[in-house]
Amino acid sequence: MREAVHAATLAELVDKGYAALTVEGVAQRAGVHKTTVYRRWKDRESLLVDALAEHLAVDVPVPDTGTIEGDLRALARSLVQSYTSPTGRAVLAAMFTGAAGLPEIAAAGGHVFRDRLTRAEPVVRRAVERGELPAGTDPGEVLKTLAAPVYLRLLVTGDPVDETTADQAARVTLAAALAGAFVPR
Amino acid sequence: MREAVHAATLAELVDKGYAALTVEGVAQRAGVHKTTVYRRWKDRESLLVDALAEHLAVDVPVPDTGTIEGDLRALARSLVQSYTSPTGRAVLAAMFTGAAGLPEIAAAGGHVFRDRLTRAEPVVRRAVERGELPAGTDPGEVLKTLAAPVYLRLLVTGDPVDETTADQAARVTLAAALAGAFVPR
Numbered sequence: 001m002r003e004a005v006h007a008a009t010l011a012e013l014v015d016k017g018y019a020a021l022t023v024e025g026v027a028q029r030a031g032v033h034k035t036t037v038y039r040r041w042k043d044r045e046s047l048l049v050d051a052l053a054e055h056l057a058v059d060v061p062v063p064d065t066g067t068i069e070g071d072l073r074a075l076a077r078s079l080v081q082s083y084t085s086p087t088g089r090a091v092l093a094a095m096f097t098g099a100a101g102l103p104e105i106a107a108a109g110g111h112v113f114r115d116r117l118t119r120a121e122p123v124v125r126r127a128v129e130r131g132e133l134p135a136g137t138d139p140g141e142v143l144k145t146l147a148a149p150v151y152l153r154l155l156v157t158g159d160p161v162d163e164t165t166a167d168q169a170a171r172v173t174l175a176a177a178l179a180g181a182f183v184p185r
Numbered sequence: 186m187r188e189a190v191h192a193a194t195l196a197e198l199v200d201k202g203y204a205a206l207t208v209e210g211v212a213q214r215a216g217v218h219k220t221t222v223y224r225r226w227k228d229r230e231s232l233l234v235d236a237l238a239e240h241l242a243v244d245v246p247v248p249d250t251g252t253i254e255g256d257l258r259a260l261a262r263s264l265v266q267s268y269t270s271p272t273g274r275a276v277l278a279a280m281f282t283g284a285a286g287l288p289e290i291a292a293a294g295g296h297v298f299r300d301r302l303t304r305a306e307p308v309v310r311r312a313v314e315r316g317e318l319p320a321g322t323d324p325g326e327v328l329k330t331l332a333a334p335v336y337l338r339l340l341v342t343g344d345p346v347d348e349t350t351a352d353q354a355a356r357v358t359l360a361a362a363l364a365g366a367f368v369p370r
Binding site: 110 | 336
């Protein structure tokens with residue numbers, strides 16, 4: 001039941017947007033009674049936070065291509081794919097714009113970001129172990145630098161986001177990492 | 186009159202937030218009649234877009250310290266200062282979160298960003314002329330990489346933004362630029 005309600009929540013979000021999202025609409029789409037939904041989630045905000053967290057936890061796989069260049073490129077491309085799908089666009093809009101006035105949703109956005117970051121850190125640690133990157137390279141800083149231009153385009157400039165964006169982000173991040181710019185001073 | 190109304194608009198935005206911003210409130214604070222405001226701006230959205238554009242056009246000065254390292258650090262620090270002041274926080278919230286459902290405001294955010302970017306491009310061009318950076322370095326890409334981690338923290342992660350953030354952004358951007366990562370392939 002939980003999965004069906006999560007899927008229905010995201011589908012409603014994509015179709016109708018955050019402002020028109022209702023527990024009734026989600027229940028109807030999931031084929032359950034709305035009291036069943038209310039038994040588990042107290043309101044539409046907690047339902048949405050839960051669905052977003054679940055969606056985003058599995059949506060960006062952590063690569064292991066054997067090189068830091070390959071891994072950074074794969075990560076950046078997954079991030080771009082994740083946010084340029086219809087669900088991804090709706091998820092992004094819900095987390096960082098339309099519903100950002102709601103503290104729970106804003107907190108969920110930050111939480112999901114940190115969660116993804118932590119799961120991807122082995123990519124950087126393996127590169128340090130292989131001797132590809134300088135000892136002491138900060139994994140979190142590397143990964144934030146990789147993700148930042150994608151979010152900048154999605155949330156600020158509105159420029160197109162595609163594979164070229166991902167590859168350029170990987171190129172810049174790798175060059176800075178090789179130069180030791182992520183080793184704390 | 187225009188300047189007084191702009192200043193009153195931003196002051197109202199800081200005090201009350203976007204949702205509670207009204208033309209009446211702005212007029213009262215500026216000491217003018219609301220019909221005077223309506224003669225010039227058709228609604229609160231156009232008033233706000235105008236005030237934001239004016240505020241942001243002058244708020245990040247373009248440095249000329251003599252080195253690309255100094256210029257990038259000064260630019261990043263100005264950007265951080267601009268968004269961590271009370272007015273800056275309110276401006277950011279209005280442009281990229283609370284009011285982002287309004288196409289005019291979202292477009293203003295993107296427009297203001299591009300405007301700032303264009304004004305700062307000489308920083309990179311001068312560095313290329315001085316031989317500090319490789320020929321063909323793309324100024325826009327350098328400056329977006331510099332700004333991206335600041336926006337990521339402000340809009341996504343909610344991590345603190347301070348001088349350390351600015352200096353680290355400058356360090357990473359400089360390392361990538363020196364390595365030629367902003368020369369189109």
